[in-house]
Amino acid sequence: MSAAAPAIGMPSAWRRVSTALYLRPGLVLFLLLTPPMLWLGIVYLGSLFALLAQSFFYIDGFTGQVVREVTLATYAELFTAANIGIIWRTAGMAASVTIACAIIAFPIAYYMARYATMRTKALFYLAVMLPLWSSYLVRVYAWKLILAKEGIITWLAEHLGFAWLLDGLLSIDVIGGPSLSASYIGTFLVFVYIWIPYMILPIEAALERVPRSLVEASADLGAKPRATFRKVILPLAIPGVAAGSIFTFSLTLGDYIIPGIIGNSRPFIGMAVLQHQGTAGNIPMAAAFAVVPIVIMGIYLTVAKRLGAFDAL
Amino acid sequence: MTDRAEPPTAVRFARVSRHYGEVRAADDLSFEIADGEFFSLLGPSGSGKTTCLRLIAGFEQPTAGEIFVHGRAMAGVPPYERDVNTVFQDYALFPHMTVADNVAYGPMIKGVPREERMREAAAMLEMVALGGLGGRKPSQLSGGQRQRVALARALINRPKVLLLDEPLGALDLKLREQMQVELKAIQRRVGITFVYVTHDQGEALSMSDRIAVFDRGRIEQIGTATDIYEHPASAFVAGFVGVSNLVAAEVAAAITGASATFSIRPEKIRIERPEAAVPEGHCAVGGRIESVLYLGANTRYAIALDHGGELTVLDQNREEQTGLADRRVGAPVKLVWNRRHIQTIGARPPAP
Numbered sequence: 049m050s051a052a053a054p055a056i057g058m059p060s061a062w063r064r065v066s067t068a069l070y071l072r073p074g075l076v077l078f079l080l081l082t083p084p085m086l087w088l089g090i091v092y093l094g095s096l097f098a099l100l101a102q103s104f105f106y107i108d109g110f111t112g113q114v115v116r117e118v119t120l121a122t123y124a125e126l127f128t129a130a131n132i133g134i135i136w137r138t139a140g141m142a143a144s145v146t147i148a149c150a151i152i153a154f155p156i157a158y159y160m161a162r163y164a165t166m167r168t169k170a171l172f173y174l175a176v177m178l179p180l181w182s183s184y185l186v187r188v189y190a191w192k193l194i195l196a197k198e199g200i201i202t203w204l205a206e207h208l209g210f211a212w213l214l215d216g217l218l219s220i221d222v223i224g225g226p227s228l229s230a231s232y233i234g235t236f237l238v239f240v241y242i243w244i245p246y247m248i249l250p251i252e253a254a255l256e257r258v259p260r261s262l263v264e265a266s267a268d269l270g271a272k273p274r275a276t277f278r279k280v281i282l283p284l285a286i287p288g289v290a291a292g293s294i295f296t297f298s299l300t301l302g303d304y305i306i307p308g309i310i311g312n313s314r315p316f317i318g319m320a321v322l323q324h325q326g327t328a329g330n331i332p333m334a335a336a337f338a339v340v341p342i343v344i345m346g347i348y349l350t351v352a353k354r355l356g357a358f359d360a361l
Numbered sequence: 362m363t364d365r366a367e368p369p370t371a372v373r374f375a376r377v378s379r380h381y382g383e384v385r386a387a388d389d390l391s392f393e394i395a396d397g398e399f400f401s402l403l404g405p406s407g408s409g410k411t412t413c414l415r416l417i418a419g420f421e422q423p424t425a426g427e428i429f430v431h432g433r434a435m436a437g438v439p440p441y442e443r444d445v446n447t448v449f450q451d452y453a454l455f456p457h458m459t460v461a462d463n464v465a466y467g468p469m470i471k472g473v474p475r476e477e478r479m480r481e482a483a484a485m486l487e488m489v490a491l492g493g494l495g496g497r498k499p500s501q502l503s504g505g506q507r508q509r510v511a512l513a514r515a516l517i518n519r520p521k522v523l524l525l526d527e528p529l530g531a532l533d534l535k536l537r538e539q540m541q542v543e544l545k546a547i548q549r550r551v552g553i554t555f556v557y558v559t560h561d562q563g564e565a566l567s568m569s570d571r572i573a574v575f576d577r578g579r580i581e582q583i584g585t586a587t588d589i590y591e592h593p594a595s596a597f598v599a600g601f602v603g604v605s606n607l608v609a610a611e612v613a614a615a616i617t618g619a620s621a622t623f624s625i626r627p628e629k630i631r632i633e634r635p636e637a638a639v640p641e642g643h644c645a646v647g648g649r650i651e652s653v654l655y656l657g658a659n660t661r662y663a664i665a666l667d668h669g670g671e672l673t674v675l676d677q678n679r680e681e682q683t684g685l686a687d688r689r690v691g692a693p694v695k696l697v698w699n700r701r702h703i704q705t706i707g708a709r710p711p712a713p
Contacts, residue, residue: 264420265453267440269467269518279466283457 103335114331122332126340131320135340138317141232141307142300142344145239146247149296150289152240153247157288158281160248161255176245184242188309191238195228195310202227225312235311239300246299247292254288255281290357297348301341317341369431371396371522371554372417377426379412386412388578389426394522394556394571396431399548401557401565404575405601410558413575414524417556419443431521445522446515450530452507454499460486460510461495467518485513488547505536512547522554529564541568562602566590574598590626596706599624606630606672607706615668616646622706627675629702632662633695634687645697648672650690662688664696672696 069076105114106121125131160172179187193199205214218224218231225231258281266276304318315323317337325334352358372394379387387409394400402410415421416428419440428435430445446467454463461482462469468478479495486495489509499507508528515523528544529537545568548555559565565572566586574581574589574597582594593599596607605624614620639645648664651671662674674696687694 259451259453261449261451261453262455264418264440265447265449265455266466267420268418268445268447269514270441270470271466272441275470279470280455 099335099338101335102331103339105332107330107332112329122336125333126336131337134315134317134320134337137314138301138341139344141236141239141316142297144236145243145300146293146296148236148240149244149247150251150293153244153251153292154285154289157248157251157255157285160252161258176248179241180245185305187242188238188306191234191241192229192310195234195237197227197229199227199229229310230312232311235307238306238310239303242306243296243299246295247289250291250295251285251288254285254291258284286357290352293352294345294349298341298345301344369396370394370429371398371431372400372556373429374413375427375429377413377416377423377428379409379416379421380424385409385578387416387423390580391426392573392580392583394554396521396554397552399545399555399557399568399570401559401569401572402575403559403562403565403572403602405560407577408575409578410560410573410575411526412578414447414526414556414558417522418445418447418524444520445524446518446520447524447526448508448511448515448528450526450528452499452511454507454510454514456499458498459495460491460497460499460502463499463510464495464514464517466514481517482513485517486510488516489513490543504531505540508532508540512544516547516551516553519551520553522556525555525557527558527560529559529561537564544568566602572602574602576601591704593624593704593706596622596624599704599706604673604675608672609670612666612668612670616644617700617703619705624704624706625672625698625702627661627673628659628677630672630674630696630698632664632674632676632688633697635693635695637695637697639695639697642700643697644700644703645695646672647693647695650688650692650694653688653690660688664694666696 102114103122104118104120105116106119107113108115156172156176160169164172194201196202202211202214205211214228217233218227223232223236225233228234228237262280262284263276266280267273271279302318304316304322307313307316308319317340321334321337324330324337370393374390374392377387377390378385390409390413402413404410412421416423417430417435419435419438422436430443435443454460455466458466461479464482464485465473465478468481469475473481483492483495486492489512491506491509491513494502494506499510502510508531511528525544529540532540541564544555557565557568566589569586571583571585572589573583576597582589582598584592589598589602593602593605599605599607604627606627607624608616608622610620610622613623617623633645635647647667649667651663651665654661654663658678660676660678662676664672664674666672
């Protein structure tokens with residue numbers, strides 16, 4: 049025993065650590081989860097709580113100092129007509145962008161999931177992800193040039209004889225404007241372009257999980273392709289659409305760069321937050337504005353769940 | 362349509378082929394399935410049996426030949442216009458619908474009002490012994506229960522032909538045997554033609570009126586269970602359906618006097634002492650026990666023959682005979698069997 053001990057005994061420190069960890073899976077879990085939980089708990093939830101707390105303070109109009117007293121005065125101010133306008137504008141844009149993204153993304157995702165060969169699917173993945181490799185700002189400014197009055201779209205419209213269509217679009221109240229880059233239509237187009245990968249990928253993943261045999265079973269039971277799509281494929285893809293819409297909706301709600309560069313410079317929520325905490329130094333108001341997207345997302349998810357968007361998960 | 366005595370044909374294959382490039386999944390197949398028959402397509406994986414089923418269902422189109430279902434040519438008819446239904450291997454239940462909605466899917470597509478189709482679905486679930494489970498989701502059911510739902514969902518449409526693609530493959534042995542009995546009983550009750558794909562020869566033998574044995578896209582033999590088992594038409598059938606000893610021509614010459622390859626089932630062979638007398642009409646050959654495998658109900662022996670070659674013998678354990686001195690490895694024995702159990706295997710050209 050004592051003679052054999054050095055051979056199998058005398059484990060190196062690493063081996064002892066490995067053995068100790070192997071025998072205590074709970075400890076491994078604890079060690080693995082503590083850093084991210086601390087990060088999530090302190091940095092994320094902590095700052096969120098700090099933000100919420102800020103929104104219940106108010107700013108003294110004379111001194112410009114934040115008064116640390118709990119009050120609903122800031123929220124009362126949030127619900128003035130101008131601010132409500134900002135909230136509606138942002139929510140309306142987020143909803144339209146989400147719907148447009150879903151409509152455009154679905155056929156692409158459907159093709160990728162059901163028809164594309166491995167090779168074409170890889171190409172599609174690349175095409176969908178490629179824009180994400182270049183800077184967001186570069187892409188937004190590129191769009192500003194494309195949409196500008198002197199840009200390629202106007203030029204094409206004039207040369208191909210559909211200038212009347214462009215002018216017609218731009219003359220529509222509210223969403224129109226002097227040029228695409230200075231109208232809500234432009235803001236909308238760029239939002240859809242920027243966020244569409246976040247809609248395509250989850251829908252594709254959901255559709256890919258629908259086994260071919262389900263589609264065959266539906267046909268076997270007498271359903272024509274249209275009915276199969278409505279009764280089987282679409283319901284099973286809805287969780288993917290819901291996941292994608294969470295991305296496009298919340299990203300649009302919080303963005304301040306795109307409406308700042310492209311559009312008619314009427315403020316969105318993100319721009320209001322930036323302005324209140326940066327320029328005006330009104331941290332409580334900025335915090336109150338920042339709470340709005342959280343509440344809207346909460347309502348959105350509740351409604352989506354009620355409608356059964358996650359039932360097929 | 363005619364009033365002949367024999368039942369009309371439910372499914373007819375007329376020189377049907379399905380090729381995928383070089384691969385011949387089904388190769389020039391012609392056969393008929395009678396109305397009300399329980400017809401099994403038996404074969405190893407990749408032998409073309411599932412392809413045949415998918416051709417009948419309409420998920421695939423033949424590259425040559427014509428398929429008729431109750432006399433109607435099926436070329437260009439999509440699955441949703443065919444009077445056949447399928448029970449899928451993975452059941453293919455719609456995960457987002459309740460069990461009752463799954464069963465009522467066919468009637469719903471046909472536009473049957475909700476109340477009526479729900480009543481039908483409930484009756485159907487009752488028939489497959491799942492009454493009261495209609496409100497559950499498929500994910501809340503066991504494998505055997507899902508299998509029954511798939512069956513009910515297909516049968517509710519009262520198809521002319523029901524196609525079953527290895528429906529019991531995913532079930533454990535006990536449940537599978539129980540479902541075999543139930544499937545057969547249901548088939549008798551509803552009187553619908555069942556076309557049943559399986560790779561399990563036991564399943565095919567016990568359930569089918571007739572069996573088609575597939576190998577590499579071709580049918581080796583069609584016949585009743587007894588035909589297939591007792592009179593295999595080829596070495597492949599003899600080897601695939603049950604266990605069989607294939608005795609090469611040169612060894613056969615020494616045993617039977619005729620130089621022709623034959624097959625003999627292991628359970629037809631008796632093990633006797635070397636000095637035992639050979640009854641009239643029997644063959645006998647000497648050998649030595651090579652290995653003994655105790656299987657509970659049976660014992661399986663491998664016997665090395667004096668003339669060369671080896672025979673497997675399956676001996677029922679009627680008495681406490683295992684472990685006897687003359688049944689140990691190395692013991693000399695005489696193997697005896699009735700000549701009529703010999704199946705001479707016709708010389709078939711080897712498959713390309």
